[in-house]
């Protein structure tokens with residue numbers, strides 16, 4: 001079901017992609033997090049925010 005409303009799409013993208021991913025265990029953390037909430041690893045990356053990325 002494609003999202004046609006650009007404003008809704010922007011909100012959805014923010015909700016889904018503004019997060020950090022732990023390199024160690026791969027779990028999602030808050031965008032403001034400095035360490036993983038699960039394994040306390042400090043090696044976090046930003047979620048890929050490229051538009052149109054598959055999956």
Ligand SMILES: [Zn+2]
Nearest residue numbers: 022025036039
């Ligand atoms: Zn982790």
